[in-house]
Amino acid sequence: MGRQQGWFALILALTIASGALLANYGLQLGLDLxxxxxxxxxVMPAGAITRVDTEQLEAVKDVLxxxxxxxGVAESTLQAVGSDQLVxxxxxxxxxxxxxxxxxxxxLLEFRAQKPGTEQEMQGLLGLKRQAExxxxxxxxxxxxxxxTATPPPPPSSLSPEDLAKALTSLGIxxxxxxxxxxxxxxxxxxxxxxxxxxxxxxxxxxxxxTSAGRQQQATGSGWEVTxxxxxxxxxxxxxxxxxxAGTNRVLGIVLDGRSISEAxxxxxxxxxxxxxxxxxxxxxxxxxxARDLEVQLRGGSLPLPVKIVExxxxxxxxxxxxxxxxxVAGLSGLALVAVFMAVVYRLPGMVAVVALSxxxxxxxxxxxxxxVTLTLPGIAGFILSMGMAVDANVLIFERIKxxxxxxxxxxxxxxxxxxxxxxxxxxxxxxxxxxxAALFFLGTGLVKGFAVTLAIGLLLSLFTALTCTRxxxxxxxxxxxxxxxxxxxxxxxxxxxxxxxxxxxxx
Amino acid sequence: MTSVPSPRFRINRHRRLAWxxxxxxxGLSLLGLALCWLNPAIHAPLRPGLDFTGGTxxxxxxxxxxCKPVTPVEVREGLSRLTLPSPEGERPPSLGSASVQVxxxxxxxxxxxxxxxxxxxxxxxxxxxxxxxxxRSSGTSVNTIGPTLGSRLLRGSLxxxxxxxxxxxxYISFSYSGIFAVLALLCLxxxxxxxxxxxxxxxxxxxxxxxxLFAVSLITIAGxxxxxxxxxxxxxxxxxxxxxDLPLVDQVDVAVDATLTRSLYTSFTTLLPLVALIFFGGSxxxxxxxxxxxxxAVGSWSSIGLxxxxxxxxxxx
Numbered sequence: 001m002g003r004q005q006g007w008f009a010l011i012l013a014l015t016i017a018s019g020a021l022l023a024n025y026g027l028q029l030g031l032d033l034x035x036x037x038x039x040x041x042x043v044m045p046a047g048a049i050t051r052v053d054t055e056q057l058e059a060v061k062d063v064l065x066x067x068x069x070x071x072g073v074a075e076s077t078l079q080a081v082g083s084d085q086l087v088x089x090x091x092x093x094x095x096x097x098x099x100x101x102x103x104x105x106x107x108l109l110e111f112r113a114q115k116p117g118t119e120q121e122m123q124g125l126l127g128l129k130r131q132a133e134x135x136x137x138x139x140x141x142x143x144x145x146x147x148x149t150a151t152p153p154p155p156p157s158s159l160s161p162e163d164l165a166k167a168l169t170s171l172g173i174x175x176x177x178x179x180x181x182x183x184x185x186x187x188x189x190x191x192x193x194x195x196x197x198x199x200x201x202x203x204x205x206x207x208x209x210x211t212s213a214g215r216q217q218q219a220t221g222s223g224w225e226v227t228x229x230x231x232x233x234x235x236x237x238x239x240x241x242x243x244x245x246a247g248t249n250r251v252l253g254i255v256l257d258g259r260s261i262s263e264a265x266x267x268x269x270x271x272x273x274x275x276x277x278x279x280x281x282x283x284x285x286x287x288x289x290x291a292r293d294l295e296v297q298l299r300g301g302s303l304p305l306p307v308k309i310v311e312x313x314x315x316x317x318x319x320x321x322x323x324x325x326x327x328x329v330a331g332l333s334g335l336a337l338v339a340v341f342m343a344v345v346y347r348l349p350g351m352v353a354v355v356a357l358s359x360x361x362x363x364x365x366x367x368x369x370x371x372x373v374t375l376t377l378p379g380i381a382g383f384i385l386s387m388g389m390a391v392d393a394n395v396l397i398f399e400r401i402k403x404x405x406x407x408x409x410x411x412x413x414x415x416x417x418x419x420x421x422x423x424x425x426x427x428x429x430x431x432x433x434x435x436x437x438a439a440l441f442f443l444g445t446g447l448v449k450g451f452a453v454t455l456a457i458g459l460l461l462s463l464f465t466a467l468t469c470t471r472x473x474x475x476x477x478x479x480x481x482x483x484x485x486x487x488x489x490x491x492x493x494x495x496x497x498x499x500x501x502x503x504x505x506x507x508x
Numbered sequence: 509m510t511s512v513p514s515p516r517f518r519i520n521r522h523r524r525l526a527w528x529x530x531x532x533x534x535g536l537s538l539l540g541l542a543l544c545w546l547n548p549a550i551h552a553p554l555r556p557g558l559d560f561t562g563g564t565x566x567x568x569x570x571x572x573x574x575c576k577p578v579t580p581v582e583v584r585e586g587l588s589r590l591t592l593p594s595p596e597g598e599r600p601p602s603l604g605s606a607s608v609q610v611x612x613x614x615x616x617x618x619x620x621x622x623x624x625x626x627x628x629x630x631x632x633x634x635x636x637x638x639x640x641x642x643x644r645s646s647g648t649s650v651n652t653i654g655p656t657l658g659s660r661l662l663r664g665s666l667x668x669x670x671x672x673x674x675x676x677x678x679y680i681s682f683s684y685s686g687i688f689a690v691l692a693l694l695c696l697x698x699x700x701x702x703x704x705x706x707x708x709x710x711x712x713x714x715x716x717x718x719x720x721l722f723a724v725s726l727i728t729i730a731g732x733x734x735x736x737x738x739x740x741x742x743x744x745x746x747x748x749x750x751x752x753d754l755p756l757v758d759q760v761d762v763a764v765d766a767t768l769t770r771s772l773y774t775s776f777t778t779l780l781p782l783v784a785l786i787f788f789g790g791s792x793x794x795x796x797x798x799x800x801x802x803x804x805a806v807g808s809w810s811s812i813g814l815x816x817x818x819x820x821x822x823x824x825x
């Protein structure tokens with residue numbers, strides 16, 4: 001009896017833990033259930049690269065992640081799939097076409113010289129831009145990349161609400177009602193960027209001429225700088241470009257995908273030949289994170305593997321919600337009928353099985369929340385199949401118990417034999433199921449994988465619930481003599497005549 | 509359990525009938541698949557959906573009650589007049605070949621088009637909004653699938669299915685015998701074939717298309733079929749030990765009779781939630797639930813009527 005109580009305590013503990021898990025973490029629903037869009041991007045080999053490898057995929061992913069963050073979509077996820085695909089998920093009612101446009105464009109890096117005669121205007125715009133940037137930065141949490149021992153950056157030059165409002169009006173920006181300070185700052189940045197771009201000449205060097213990008217700590221001071229390496233042609237063009245603006249107040253603009261990411265002035269000393277040697281560094285007192293950002297963006301620009309959008313799937317949130325509601329109701333009512341069926345056909349053990357199967361469903365959901373498994377339609381199919389097999393395991397056991405009882409065995413013995421005889425078929429069924437899961441998981445694609453995961457979890461759990469939960473609960477009930485009646489297991493007319501009338505059957 | 513039990517139901521007495529039924533169903537299925545293949549509009553064993561052909565599918569929901577009726581012809585007419593934006597140097601895709609369905613009494617429109625990019629589909633939806641609007645933005649869905657993706661999905665599922673078949677037959681060969689494994693796979697093929705056959709006929713007669721969820725349902729059916737068959741096998745194996753003096757036919761009859769209740773109950777309990785899904789579930793799951801229901805019913809049949817009756821025939825040789 002002690003062992004049964006040990007198992008019972010374990011089941012109880014698992015039930016409580018599962019409940020707590022579900023209450024705290026909740027389930028992740030796939031886009032097909034809650035609505036949203038999914039974009040699949042194929043990274044295309046280009047130029048010297050004939051095969052896309054993981055490193056390049058990561059590089060592309062980094063660049064795209066930054067762009068997506070720039071879009072300001074909530075809760076989006078970008079995942080690498082296989083060796084050359086990325087999947088972007090945008091939950092809820094978000095327009096996938098905007099994301100498609102931004103992601104589909106290749107990272108375009110340009111070096112442009114400022115047009116003559118625009119020095120004063122540029123100065124003002126850059127001042128505003130720096131102020132807005134530093135205020136924005138102070139509102140973001142510090143990055144782990146920054147050296148904690150380094151001296152903290154100087155406090156942001158303040159931009160009081162009045163100054164901000166004045167700056168916005170001076171640029172002719174209408175602020176929508178209710179816009180937060182951050183929104184306003186971003187509006188300001190966008191407008192200054194637009195105006196700065198207008199002051200640049202045509203692009204003279206593009207990312208094609210860039211061969212490398214890196215970052216290093218500045219020789220003096222605590223900041224970081226970003227280093228660039230050009231090919232021969234690019235080096236020549238860079239020298240010419242820098243020579244043309246050396247010693248003037250005009251700046252060299254580095255523009256990535258239509259955004260001016262850095263504006264550098266070129267010192268007097270380069271008046272004669274420009275910056276030669278095919279390399280350059282952008283010093284701007286960057287923090288470690290900023291330097292990395294810039295480096296990554298430049299690399300994205302210097303290594304432009306084009307991406308192609310191969311799939312866009314959208315499920316309207318109302319379609320998704322409607323689907324899940326009606327399907328959930330249908331599924332649950334079906335399961336309720338199964339419970340009624342089990343209780344009617346198998347009587348006492350049937351009711352025990354209903355409890356065990358409810359626990360089974362609970363444990364399943366808890367594991368989905370724990371791993372976490374994102375529930376999709378194929379995932380639900382896997383769950384239904386495993387539920388079917390879990391019910392099957394119970395049916396197998398109870399049919400055996402009935403057979404033993406009909407053959408005239410005592411109740412307790414029948415239960416024990418029933419479990420042990422059903423064991424081999426249950427194990428065979430589950431093992432073959434798990435074999436398919438393994439094949440489907442390792443070789444299948446997205447949809448099929450989701451199915452394999454939920455089915456595998458369901459099969460492993462079903463072994464546990466059928467062989468442990470049902471058994472423990474049944475044996476626990478059998479310790480009450482009033483419940484120890486064969487007629488609680490099958491109709492009296494099916495019992496052998498000798499035992500039909502014999503009330504409480506003897507214990508084993 | 510040493511006395512020879514006399515089964516109430518002897519499956520092997522009815523085996524010719526069972527084979528006839530399965531043979532007819534398989535023949536009809538093959539005929540359906542062949543007719544589908546020969547049909548110039550389909551030219552594949554099953555009518556492939558968007559997932560396998562590639563293209564763009566746009567569904568819009570009109571925000572109106574009651575809705576002014578719309579005919580597919582009207583929608584198509586507007587499409588042929590519409591010029592979509594296109595990247596420089598490329599011709600916009602022609603929309604003349606689009607298929608249009610009007611659903612829910614004119615409330616929803618479902619358009620199947622050649623692959624469109626983001627700008628083009630936005631332009632199309634704007635145009636639909638102007639002519640049939642207003643549209644409910646939360647009811648709009650746009651799916652674009654590249655043509656290579658479908659074949660990739662199909663290949664991935666087929667390879668994983670084949671590998672799992674091989675692995676399962678190795679397992680059954682070890683714990684039972686080679687002939688058991690062959691028959692289990694035969695039953696599995698039978699179940700999958702009949703499900704496919706039904707959808708081939710549905711494709712021919714009703715224009716029902718198969719999508720990636722259908723591929724998932726076939727895999728599910730395969731898993732269920734093997735599980736169902738293995739349970740009967742387990743009983744046969746047990747009877748071969750218990751009733752070693754009897755001929756195999758009788759051992760099989762006893763085993764099938766003993767597991768019959770279980771087989772029927774299990775199928776019944778698995779079918780209950782699926783049938784509920786068919787009648788009360790969401791529209792996206794309807795055909796999926798139909799495929800699973802048919803496959804599981806057939807799978808249950810083959811594990812009772814086919815694998816056990818073929819076993820004595822093949823074992824004699």
